[in-house]
Structures are given as C-alpha cells and as structure tokens.
Amino acid sequence: MGKERDLDAAERALGTLPRKGETPKGRREREAWEQRLATLLRPVEPVAPPPGLFARISEHLGHHETRRELARSRRTTRRWQGIAALAGLTVAGLAALLLLPTLAPDEPRARLIAVVASDETGEAAMVVTLDADANAATIVPTGARAPDGRAFEMWYLPADGSPPVSLGLLPAGPVAAQALDATPAPGDAFAISVEAPGGSATGLPTDARYSGRVEAME
Amino acid sequence: MTADAEINDLLRMTATGDRAAFRLLYDRAAPKLFGIALKICRDRTLAEDVLQEAFADIWHRASRFDSRRGDAGAWLAVIARNRAVDALRRQGRGVMGATRHEGSGAVEDAADPAMTDDGGVDYLTLVDCLGRLDERQRDLVLRAYYRGETREELARAFDTPVNTVKTWLRRGLLTLRTCLDE
Numbered sequence: 001m002g003k004e005r006d007l008d009a010a011e012r013a014l015g016t017l018p019r020k021g022e023t024p025k026g027r028r029e030r031e032a033w034e035q036r037l038a039t040l041l042r043p044v045e046p047v048a049p050p051p052g053l054f055a056r057i058s059e060h061l062g063h064h065e066t067r068r069e070l071a072r073s074r075r076t077t078r079r080w081q082g083i084a085a086l087a088g089l090t091v092a093g094l095a096a097l098l099l100l101p102t103l104a105p106d107e108p109r110a111r112l113i114a115v116v117a118s119d120e121t122g123e124a125a126m127v128v129t130l131d132a133d134a135n136a137a138t139i140v141p142t143g144a145r146a147p148d149g150r151a152f153e154m155w156y157l158p159a160d161g162s163p164p165v166s167l168g169l170l171p172a173g174p175v176a177a178q179a180l181d182a183t184p185a186p187g188d189a190f191a192i193s194v195e196a197p198g199g200s201a202t203g204l205p206t207d208a209r210y211s212g213r214v215e216a217m218e
Numbered sequence: 219m220t221a222d223a224e225i226n227d228l229l230r231m232t233a234t235g236d237r238a239a240f241r242l243l244y245d246r247a248a249p250k251l252f253g254i255a256l257k258i259c260r261d262r263t264l265a266e267d268v269l270q271e272a273f274a275d276i277w278h279r280a281s282r283f284d285s286r287r288g289d290a291g292a293w294l295a296v297i298a299r300n301r302a303v304d305a306l307r308r309q310g311r312g313v314m315g316a317t318r319h320e321g322s323g324a325v326e327d328a329a330d331p332a333m334t335d336d337g338g339v340d341y342l343t344l345v346d347c348l349g350r351l352d353e354r355q356r357d358l359v360l361r362a363y364y365r366g367e368t369r370e371e372l373a374r375a376f377d378t379p380v381n382t383v384k385t386w387l388r389r390g391l392l393t394l395r396t397c398l399d400e
Contacts, residue, residue, distance in 0.1 A: 046249035168236030
C-alpha cells in the first residue's frame with residue numbers, strides 16, 4: 001500500500017482530512033485505521049445514559065408505528081406448517097425439569113414451552129419458555145452448533161398460517177425477555193434454520209432443521 | 219460468553235432487523251458510547267443527541283459490520299466518536315481547542331496505565347507506540363482524535379503553519395503505524 005495513500009486514510013479516520021471523494025478501497029483503508037485508533041476509546045469510562053433515551057431512539061426510527069412486513073410467500077408457509085407438525089416433543093419434560101429452575105428461580109413460573117428439536121435426530125437445539133399472555137420469550141440454546149461458516153436463525157411460526165417471523169440469530173447464551181410481536185399460544189411453533197452468517201437474506205427460512213410446538217406446561 | 223462476543227452477536231442479530239436484539243445491544247453498549255460522547259462533547263445535552271444519532275446509525279448500518287475486519291465493540295465506539303466529532307463541528311466549538319496546554323485530558327488519559335481496566339493488550343501496545351511519538355506529534359494526534367480538531371484549529375492552537383501541522387500529524391501516524399505493525 002502506498003505510504004501517502006495510507007496516511008490519507010489515517011487522516012480521514014482522524015478527521016483531519018475530509019472524506020469527500022473517498023474510493024471504496026480508500027474507505028476500507030480508513031475503516032482499518034478507525035479500528036486501530038478506536039483502541040484509544042477503551043479507557044473511556046461508561047456513563048449511564050438518561051432513562052427514556054432508548055424510547056427517543058425508537059421513536060426517531062419509527063419503530064413504534066412500523067408494522068411488521070408481511071409480504072411473504074404462502075407456499076413456504078405451508079411447507080413450514082408441515083414441518084412444525086412433525087416436530088417431536090419427547091424431551092420437553094426433561095428440558096423443563098433441567099433448565100427452568102436455573103433460569104429464573106425468582107420469577108413466576110412460565111406457562112408455555114417449546115422444545116425446538118432436530119427434525120431428524122430429535123436432538124434439542126433450544127428451549128423457549130413463555131409466560132402466558134406475555135409477548136416476550138426466554139430462549140435457552142442447548143449447545144447445538146450450526147455447520148461451519150453457517151448460522152442458526154430462529155423463527156416463530158404462528159398456527160394461523162401467517163408467514164414465519166424471524167427472531168434473529170440463535171444467541172450463544174440464554175436470552176431473557178426476547179420481545180415478540182405476537183403472543184404465542186399452544187399450537188404455534190418455533191423453528192431454527194441454517195442460514196448464511198448474517199441470517200436469511202430473503203426474510204424466510206432457507207434450510208429448516210429444528211422445530212418445536214408450543215405446549216402448555218403441566 | 220464474553221462481553222465482546224455478546225455485542226458481536228447482538229449486532230449481527232440487529233442486522234437482520236431484530237428489534238429485540240437492538241434493544242439488548244443498546245442496554246449493553248449505550249453506557250460506553252455515552253461515555254465516549256460525553257468525553258468528546260463535554261456537554262450532556264449534546265452527548266444525548268450524539269447517542270441518539272449513533273444508535274440510529276447502528277440500526278441502519280449494522281449489516282455493514284464485518285467481524286473479520288474488526289471487533290464489534292470498536293465498530294460501535296467509532297460510530298459514537300465520529301458522531302460526537304460531527305456534532306462538535308456543527309456546533310462550532312468556540313473557545314475549545316484555543317489553548318495549547320489546558321484541559322486536554324486526552325493525553326493524560328491515554329498515557330495512564332491505571333485506565334487499562336479491561337487489560338487489553340492492544341491498548342497497552344498503543345500506549346507504548348504513542349510513547350514513541352515526540353510530544354508535539356502525540357498532542358496533535360490525540361487532540362484531533364478526542365476533540366475532533368481540524369488541521370486549521372490545531373495550527374492556531376500550536377501557533378504553527380497548517381502545512382507543518384500536516385507534516386507532524388503524518389509523521390506521528392506513520393510512527394504509530396510502524397510500531398503497531400511490529
């Protein structure tokens with residue numbers, strides 16, 4: 001890399017040279033410098049932002065009024081309902097016994113559970129628990145790993161036949177209170193698909209591997 | 219899971235349009251980013267605006283983050299830093315940056331080993347490398363970084379021609395680069 005060009009990139013990262021007219025290559029070089037210099041921000045002490053700032057951000061982004069986009073294929077949905085219907089729930093009782101007490105011992109007991117298991121082997125990949133009437137879920141991955149270079153993406157499958165809703169990539173650890181745009185009920189399902197690293201590009205599951213029906217807990 | 223890995227995952231989930239992940243990302247990252255905004259802006263109201271703009275950027279640009287080219291925490295920090303610098307420049311920084319030796323803070327912070335609470339090796343390396351710059355070069359680089367001062371502002375503050383500032387800045391950056399690549 002030319003020394004002068006690299007120093008131009010460094011100065012653009014620093015802010016002492018304008019970015020106007022930056023080439024794509026120049027942008028990558030500037031971003032590399034930004035990462036390098038960001039080390040200078042490490043010692044900065046965190047400060048709690050004022051309460052309500054996230055609400056301001058959400059409002060600014062229009063999240064309070066934008067409805068979920070539903071322009072999705074009916075054909076795929078029917079296939080998914082078939083898959084969801086096939087999901088076994090044999091490990092549900094065991095998972096509930098093993099996992100729930102360690103999750104949130106002080107919180108009211110969840111009423112609904114979905115054990116999302118491999119359609120082939122029955123191996124569980126995640127357990128979803130829900131409080132009745134709440135549109136938030138606790139998600140506990142159980143250690144299944146996506147194939148190398150691929151990612152697991154979670155889906156909520158409403159029983160009414162509306163399209164699968166992405167819940168994002170499967171987290172590496174338990175997530176309490178993942179917000180849902182709906183209130184799952186027995187008969188709905190959760191599923192996991194195998195996707196490219198960033199998740200499905202189409203908004204629909206690419207390669208469904210795991211699924212599990214929502215059931216009321218005893 | 220480490221904090222970095224968690225932020226990385228949440229950022230990737232945010233890139234898929236996952237608002238719940240975005241909320242969690244805010245909870246995890248906002249205090250650090252607000253700290254950065256405050257340090258640079260030194261004004262609470264302005265820092266709040268900066269944080270709002272930074273998270274709007276993060277929401278819109280999350281899919282551009284590439285974990286092969288850097289870590290998620292640094293990527294977020296850069297967004298906050300750049301937004302803070304933009305905000306300062308929009309506002310006009312008035313008397314700030316007008317004096318050479320007062321209230322920089324940046325240099326002291328960067329050189330204070332007690333601040334390395336996260337034990338980052340990279341950070342210590344950077345401090346070591348900054349130590350190889352002569353004092354003037356180091357001051358210029360750090361003031362540009364933490365305060366967003368332009369070549370012209372630095373020239374006024376150091377009572378030096380703009381071209382000399384450019385030369386010092388570049389020598390400083392080159393030394394930094396050479397040292398970091400060792």
